[in-house]
Amino acid sequence: MPLEYRFAQKLPGAQYASVKRGGWEINGDDLVKILEALANPHRLRIIALLKDRRIHVSRLAREAKISRPLLYMHLKKLETAGLVTSKLELAEDGKAMNYYELAPFTILLNPESIAEAVKTLTIQKAGSTTAGKSTGDKRGDN
Template sequence: MANPHRLKIIALLNGRRIHVSQLAREAMISRPLLYMHLKRLENAGLVTSKMEVSEDGKAMNYYELIPFTLNMSPETISEAVKTLTIKNTGNTTSDVAKEKRDNK
């Protein structure tokens, strides 16, 4: 859930099941990108999918949330931080020190 797209998908699925095409439109992301995020959410046990056949014979894939509770504590945040990738912004140690002085 460290990705904003996955958070948006979870919010869109809250309280309803949605056909994958509708979910892609509402999330405003491509279907391939949506499928990648849905796969990760499924692997985490947060969403489930069900393939249904419509009256005209088309395969329709629907997704819905699996009820879950997320407990946050300083310890869980500390563990999550270990998985983050920090981007190099080009700041040097002296730039960071200067920024700290300027913020005092």
């Protein structure tokens, strides 16, 4: 299911109460992932380059003016947040071609939607959760 978020200027009389993904309310952890993904100028530039088109990864690296390894790091963060998708295709010569495109999304963010998302947060600090289980921290301090 494609992601759907809303980002809008505050409109007079508008009531916004939740952050949604394809009609489903997203949780606080998902919101953190999305905001972290958007909090980088390279990733914002990548999103702008992918607007209205899909691009082969090599061309995207050239247009973004960053190395492919760095581009892959940023694309992984955007893909984890559900903002971009990739598709591996075979060229006529049998060469694998990796294309990226934006997942459809709109973001609506306001104090009410943030307050609702915070109620579902499980991440308290990098690598830990409220249940005391690690979310990727392998240092053994669970």
